[in-house]
Structures are given as structure tokens and as C-alpha cells.
Amino acid sequence: MAAPNSHRAEDWWRDAVIYQVYPRSFADGDGDGTGDLAGVRARLPYLAELGVDAVWFTPWYVSPLVDGGYDVADYRTIDPAFGTLGEAEKLIAEARELGIRTIVDIVPNHVSDRHAWFRAALEAGPGSAERERFHFRPGRGADGELPPNDWPSQFSGRTWTRVPDGEWYLHLFTPEQPDLNWAHPEVRREHEEVLRFWFERGVAGVRIDSAALLAKDPALADFVEGVDPHPYIDQDELHDIYRSWRKVADEYGGVFVGEVWLPDAERFARYLRPDELHTAFNFNFLSCPWEADRLRRTIDDTLAEHAPVGAPATWVLCNHDVTRTVTRYGRADTGFDFAKKAFGTPTDLVLGTRRARAAALLTLALPGSVYLYQGEELGLPEADIPRDRIQDPMHFRSGGVDPGRDGCRVPLPWAADAPYCGFGSETEPWLPQPEGWAAYAADRQGADPESMLSLYRRALGLRRSTAGFGDGGLDWLPAPDGVLAFRRAGGPVCVVNLSAAPVELPAHSAVLLVSGPLDEAGRLPADTAVWLRA
Secondary structure: OOOOOOOHHHHHOOOEEEEEHHHHHHHOOOOOOOOOHHHHHHHHHHHHHHHOOEEEEOOEEEOOOOOOOHHHHHOEEEOOOOOOOOHHHHHHHHHHHOOOEEEEEEOOOOOOOOOOOHHHHHHHOOOOHHHEEEEOOOOOOOOOOEEEOOOOOOOOOOOOOEEEOOOOOOOOOOOOOOOOOOOOEEEEEEEEHHHHHOOOOOOOOOEEEEOOOOOOOOOOOOOOOOOOOOOOOOOOOHHHHHHHHHHHHHOOOOOOEEEOOOOOEEEHHHOOOOOOOOOOOHHHHHHOOOOOHHHHHHHHHHHHHHOOOOOOEEEEEEOOOOOOOOHOOOOOOOOOOOOOOOOOOOOOOOOHHHHHHHHHHHHHHHEEEEEEOOOHHHOOOOOOOOOOHOOOHHHHHOOOOOOOOHOOHHHOOOOOOOOHOOOOOOOOOOOOOOOOOHHHHHHHHOOOOHHHHHHHHHHHHHHHHHOOOOOOEEEEOOOOOEEEEEOOOOOEEEEEEEEOOOOOOOOOEEEEOOOOOOOOOOOOOOOOEEEOOO
């Protein structure tokens, strides 16, 4: 029998809980220190017990791994470090047997400089058809020694690199990630064929990396702060691309989630029109500080911007690019901003953990779908990676100022008493696990009813079995300053206390779940959340 909050099979994505797997750090099945598909297949029962509806895999394709796999050399082949295409097909099928759908990650803005197209472009030379698939241009200055324009990089550093024959090519990220020219018909055709390739292998959806960056101003005009339209973000031509993609997805019943960072709510919603993307990530919520007024405003704004196009909101606390929730919520500045990342920022992990537990109940009670990054259910903190072990290009392109993103990508701890916390081998993992990592191990937490893992398991079970959760409406209830209280339509009440003092619970018939103990008077303590049966 379907759970009370379930949609028809074709609408599963409207209220799904989707677990993000970073394959390199999830579980090591062959003992070489790098996570792989064999490791994921062995842990599918864990994901089923956790209660997730789908798994999103960050890129698992052949890649030099300059940018953690987001530099793709071949979209139709699994990187040998992770396994084979046959293993991927088995993983997709085995997960589906457990009721878990698969979402793959497509990176359409750029490819690796090892991609066959780019190698051919370098060999063919200026003016060739091969170079038209990318953005090759002569430089400025008397001898072409200056870049064609001054566009800022998504990472630190330049966006242009000069090749030996004198031309320059565009890369909004690293030089090893040349941008594709989406005005070229072969680029569009190739990506639609890649979508079909993976839909035919049983994937249920596609996450689109840097979804608002593909189309560029044909004139490659210089960037001017505050002047619209932006030369490479949110160009109008993007919508025709995604309408074409939607036709492909509809052939297979597939769904899209776009990585769309836009400050303009109306322009953001355009990507979610019925003939474009199904969903997009909600980065305003992810980056919001732990402040009641700010969170309520962000929630209201999110629901309001999705309503005109009938799309469900998505909620996420963390991902493979962001400081982990426990660490961020334990800092004086609890919001997230790439520009604020720095070494040595103090954090109170006890406070951060208490808030992260409350945030889990808040997030899972909101209308729409939820994305859960691997290890969040274990309450993992951000790890301090020794400088000589950092691999993230964001660190190096910042001149060593930015600590990068490796701290949230450390291999997971599965077994407290096993070598390297049961990651899968006696070979040291590709990133070092911090001292004390065993305290967060899944086997230890699974036996502790008060652990973060147990909290997530109970919350996901209740979310699936209790009417009113998932997609639908939300009504705010009267609450003291610093407190969020809302009722789901026809369902439970969620109360989150972000104030400094305990608060009385509203009238209710039962406590369904609480993120931490109530006080002796039955009040909700600070930085604690509760689900109530009204």
C-alpha cells in the first residue's frame, strides 16, 4: 500500500528524499582507498533502511579528477577508479529493486581538456570546425597577448588560457575545463544523445550542473558589474535548450533538477515552467543563517516563487561544495558564503550539532522534496584537511587562502573499530579521516537510539508514513519571537525554537518526534525542534 503522502509514480519527485552520493568518498569496495560503485552496491541496504527515495550520484564518468569529476572526458564510460558501465547498470537495477531511484549528474557547461572534442580542437588549429564547439578567440593587445575579455571566473583566477598557436579558449572554471559553445548544433545534439544514453539505462533523473551558465553573449562583451543581461549567467537562450531537453526526458518519464543560483525570483521561476526543468536547487535556504526571521522569510519567498509555475520547492542544508551543517551552525556567522571560507574559523560543535538536529526536522517538514548529502545523517563536521593533502582547485586558484571543499568530502566512517573506520580497505583513503572520526561511525550510531543517524531514520520513516508531509500546503501558527511554528495541511505541526529560552508547546495530542529532550516542564529548549500531532 502506498504511504499516505505518496504521489503517483510519475510524480515521485515532488516529495522525494534524495540522498547525494559523492562516489569517491562513500564506500570503497575494492580496497584501493577510493570509493567506488562496488562500495555503493554493498551499502544499498543502509540507504534503504535510512528511508531515502532516490540517490543522486555526482559525476562517475571518466575524468582526470582535476575538479572532483566535474571535468568529464567521456559521458558514456564509468571512470575505472569507480568501476564499469556494467556495474553502474547493476547498481541502477539493484537500487530500483529496493525502491530507490537513481539520478546522474550531467555537466553541460564544459568538458575536460582530455575530452576527444577538445583534443581535436587543439590539433585542428585556428578557424577549424573543431574549434567552433568551444570558445576560441584571438587575444587583445598588439600581439594578442591579452585575454579576449575580462570575465570573472567561478573559481579564482583567469577565465582564458592561451594555446601555443596564439588563440585563447574560455573556461569559467579551471583551465582543464574548457567551456562548450552552446550555439553550436553539435553540442546540443550530443548532450541530448547523452541524456537518452542514461535514461535508457534506467536512471530516473538528471541533475544539471551550473545550469544557468551554458549560453554566452556572442559578442563576449566585457563584464560590467550591475549591468543586465549578464554576459554568461541566465541568458535567455537557455530556455530553448531546456525545452528541448524536457522533450527528451518526457520520452522516458525522467526528471531534471537544475543547479540554478539566481537572485531574481521571477527569472529563477522561468526555469521551472511546465515545459522546462521539473525542479531546481534552493540555495537561498542552504545559505540562510540560523535565524528565525531570516529562515521564515526564505521559506515564504521560496514557496512564493515556485507557486506560479506549480513546481515543488527543494530543501537542502549541505552538499559537496558547502561547509558541513554541524560546523557552520556552530559558528558566529551561521550563513554560507564561498567568499567567507577561511582557515581556522572557530566553531562550537556541540551547539552546531544541536542546531543541525533541529534543522533536520525543520527541513523534512517543509513542502516539497529534500536533498540529503552523504554523512549529514551521521552529523559529520567539516574536516580540517592538512594543507599538503588538499586537492580542491578552489584552494590553489585562491593562492592558498580558501581552504577549498575537501573538508566536506572526507570518506565516510562505517565501522568504528575497523581500519579507516570501515571505509573499505587497509589502504589510507584518498583524503585523510580526522582523529576521532570513529565516534561518528554508522555502526556505532545505529546502536544508539539518541544518535543523529537514529534521528534521521525515525524522521524519514514518519515523513513517509504520516499524512500531510511532503508536497502540499503550509500554514504558519502564532509563535513567540525566535520561534517557527507551522502546520502542514491536514498533517502535523512543526515547532523550531531558535530563541535563547525554552518555550511552551502548542496544543497537541501527541509528540511524534523531537530533536532533543524537552525540559523538565515539558517545554521546547533552545535550538530544538519537535513534530506534533495536532
